Amino acid sequence: MTATTLATEKLTGIRLPRLDSRFLGSAIKYVALPLAGILVFLLLWSVTAQRIDTSLGKFPGPAAVAEQFDALYQEHQRSREKERAFYERQEVRNAERVAKDPDYVPKIRAYTGKETFLDQIVTSLVTVMSGFLLAVAIAIPLGIAVGLSPALNSAVNPIIQVFKPVSPLAWLPLVTMVVSALYSTPDPVVAKSFLNSLITVTLCCLWPMVINTAVGVAGIDRDLVNVSKVLRLPALKHVQKIVLPAAVPMIFTGMRLSLGVAWMVLIAAEMLAQNPGLGKFVWDEFQNGSSDSLARIMAAVLVIGAIGFLLDRGMLALQKLVSWDKGISQ
Amino acid sequence: MSVLLDISHIDMEFPTPKGSFTALKDVNLKISQGEFVSLIGHSGCGKSTVLNVVAGLYQATRGGVILNGREVTEPGPERAVVFQNHSLLPWLTAYENVELAVRQVFGKSRSKTEMREWIEHNLNLVHMGHAMHKRPAEISGGMKQRVGIARALAMQPKVLLMDEPFGALDALTRAHMQDSLMEIQAELNNTVIMITHDVDEAVLLSDRIVMMTNGPAATIGEILDVNLERPRHRLELADDALYNQYRARVLKFLHERHSQPDVPATKPVENKPDAPQTASAEHSRPAVETVEDAA
Ligand SMILES: Nc1ncnc2c1ncn2[C@@H]1O[C@H](COP(=O)(O)OP(=O)(O)OP(=O)(O)O)[C@@H](O)[C@H]1O
Numbered sequence: 108m109t110a111t112t113l114a115t116e117k118l119t120g121i122r123l124p125r126l127d128s129r130f131l132g133s134a135i136k137y138v139a140l141p142l143a144g145i146l147v148f149l150l151l152w153s154v155t156a157q158r159i160d161t162s163l164g165k166f167p168g169p170a171a172v173a174e175q176f177d178a179l180y181q182e183h184q185r186s187r188e189k190e191r192a193f194y195e196r197q198e199v200r201n202a203e204r205v206a207k208d209p210d211y212v213p214k215i216r217a218y219t220g221k222e223t224f225l226d227q228i229v230t231s232l233v234t235v236m237s238g239f240l241l242a243v244a245i246a247i248p249l250g251i252a253v254g255l256s257p258a259l260n261s262a263v264n265p266i267i268q269v270f271k272p273v274s275p276l277a278w279l280p281l282v283t284m285v286v287s288a289l290y291s292t293p294d295p296v297v298a299k300s301f302l303n304s305l306i307t308v309t310l311c312c313l314w315p316m317v318i319n320t321a322v323g324v325a326g327i328d329r330d331l332v333n334v335s336k337v338l339r340l341p342a343l344k345h346v347q348k349i350v351l352p353a354a355v356p357m358i359f360t361g362m363r364l365s366l367g368v369a370w371m372v373l374i375a376a377e378m379l380a381q382n383p384g385l386g387k388f389v390w391d392e393f394q395n396g397s398s399d400s401l402a403r404i405m406a407a408v409l410v411i412g413a414i415g416f417l418l419d420r421g422m423l424a425l426q427k428l429v430s431w432d433k434g435i436s437q
Numbered sequence: 438m439s440v441l442l443d444i445s446h447i448d449m450e451f452p453t454p455k456g457s458f459t460a461l462k463d464v465n466l467k468i469s470q471g472e473f474v475s476l477i478g479h480s481g482c483g484k485s486t487v488l489n490v491v492a493g494l495y496q497a498t499r500g501g502v503i504l505n506g507r508e509v510t511e512p513g514p515e516r517a518v519v520f521q522n523h524s525l526l527p528w529l530t531a532y533e534n535v536e537l538a539v540r541q542v543f544g545k546s547r548s549k550t551e552m553r554e555w556i557e558h559n560l561n562l563v564h565m566g567h568a569m570h571k572r573p574a575e576i577s578g579g580m581k582q583r584v585g586i587a588r589a590l591a592m593q594p595k596v597l598l599m600d601e602p603f604g605a606l607d608a609l610t611r612a613h614m615q616d617s618l619m620e621i622q623a624e625l626n627n628t629v630i631m632i633t634h635d636v637d638e639a640v641l642l643s644d645r646i647v648m649m650t651n652g653p654a655a656t657i658g659e660i661l662d663v664n665l666e667r668p669r670h671r672l673e674l675a676d677d678a679l680y681n682q683y684r685a686r687v688l689k690f691l692h693e694r695h696s697q698p699d700v701p702a703t704k705p706v707e708n709k710p711d712a713p714q715t716a717s718a719e720h721s722r723p724a725v726e727t728v729e730d731a732a
């Protein structure tokens with residue numbers, strides 16, 4: 108044993124002279140401690156899960172959830188396999204009919220299998236990004252206008268303050284009814300349910316962006332405004348060259364907040380309205396009530412959390428990329 | 438020399454939560470084309486306020502500013518400002534900061550190449566050629582101030598307004614910048630109003646030194662004509678009797694003001710027993726304190 112310690116000492120002594128302790132420190136901070144945290148969490152989870160009995164059996168521990176992750180992936184593979192087979196058969200059939208009767212125009216029918224877990228993830232991601240981008244397109248110009256004009260700010264502020272705390276669940280019935288009333292083309296480009304989710308998301312994640320943009324624009328350094336005045340920049344150029352860049356850090360803070368809100372809202376909206384997506388997956392599993400359901404829901408919870416985290420990291424990376432203000436915190 | 442700029446009986450009152458605060462009272466000054474005027478006075482007396490009124494960033498409560506026979510009502514590039522705290526756009530490089538100004542002023546009259554050369558020329562003038570593609574956060578305070586000067590010079594203003602342009606510079610760079618400014622001014626015959634705290638700087642650069650009384654209700658206390666031959670050389674002037682007289686005169690003014698900060702600028706003391714006067718004197722007290730806090 109003493110020999111081994113000596114040997115390692117020699118090794119580290121040669122490879123990492125002096126840096127050694129600092130390297131070790133950051134290794135502990137960024138790798139060992141988070142790992143330890145995760146391990147403790149898994150342990151607590153599996154111990155606690157053992158003790159909770161539900162009507163659907165024991166609460167799923169980490170192992171059961173891991174199993175379901177695998178199962179969900181397998182299901183997805185099988186479904187894709189079926190889809191390919193479906194289209195192949197259709198092609199063969201069409202080819203045969205065309206061979207018999209050259210006038211026959213082949214029809215391609217779409218595959219209508221059940222959406223898999225992965226499909227639901229994609230649907231949710233597409234919906235959340237669409238709703239979020241629509242909100243960005245509305246909120247940033249509005250925020251700039253409100254930030255530039257104290258009069259407009261006084262006019263709009265009460266409305267923002269009232270609508271900001273409204274839960275998505277309250278908007279949803281209204282949105283659903285309005286969409287059904289107004290969007291009734293015989294051949295819709297996008298599904299109604301998609302629009303419902305999207306608009307609900309937009310309505311809920313608009314406000315943090317409007318407020319942050321307005322605050323960023325209103326709080327712009329007087330001196331920079333004075334520079335613009337001395338140069339007599341026209342209004343549009345003033346916004347483009349001075350206001351917008353100055354407000355970029357705040358705008359992105361608002362966007363990050365909004366994207367977080369959007370993701371939470373979307374899952375709730377999908378559950379409540381049975382709109383396709385991860386929320387519907389959770390609700391379906393809950394209704395399904397099989398012995399695997401809780402483990403599958405738990406898997407969905409982890410995925411929802413992980414995606415939320417990644418979205419936030421993505422926004423942070425984007426913020427750092429475009430921002431001149433390099434002192435952005437985590 | 439004809440009068441280019443007429444600062445005509447200016448009063449400046451700022452609305453504050455405690456009522457209006459009179460920063461300037463009857464400031465009156467005529468400046469000729471090509472003249473170099475320094476404003477000197479204690480911190481918080483109202484030097485920046487005078488400059489901001491001339492720039493058009495503040496509207497005087499009474500009186501006004503007339504440039505070339507026209508009243509100044511808004512800011513404009515013919516009265517370029519070197520701001521007290523440089524005011525560069527932090528997301529633009531030094532070059533881009535100057536470019537924004539040059540494009541705005543010369544965008545229609547000059548070609549792209551001409552503008553580029555002009556921007557580079559001005560940055561070289563303030564010895565920032567080597568760092569012109571750095572952003573404000575990457576350069577020192579003195580360098581930022583120099584870019585601010587280059588931006589103002591590049592606009593070829595009728596009047597150059599400088600608020601403590603060399604305040605953040607070390608002694609050597611400062612001396613260097615003062616020499617360049619004298620050269621540039623001799624060459625282009627700019628009209629300059631410069632705020633400074635530095636007596637040597639004021640005497641070395643100016644044709645006239647305007648000494649301001651302490652606020653509130655600050656005004657011009659004394660104007661000193663500096664009749665030193667140009668070009669001026671700091672080393673030769675160090676032993677010049679006249680130069681030292683001027684220096685002493687300014688120092689004396691500032692010292693008197695400092696030891697008796699409450700000496701009323703224009704009004705004699707006997708007005709004090711008057712009821713409204715006392716009220717206004719009391720009223721102005723907190724303002725004096727805030728000035729000192731700010732300083
Ligand atoms: N926008 C404003 N609102 C209210 N008071 C102001 C405003 N601007 C300046 N003041 C007041 O006017 C007075 C003169 O200020 P000013 O900035 O002109 O001083 P200064 O002589 O430039 O001082 P310094 O040498 O420290 O820069 C101060 O008492 C200040 O508090």
Ligand SMILES: [Mg+2]
Nearest residue numbers: 484485521600
């Ligand atoms: Mg000042």
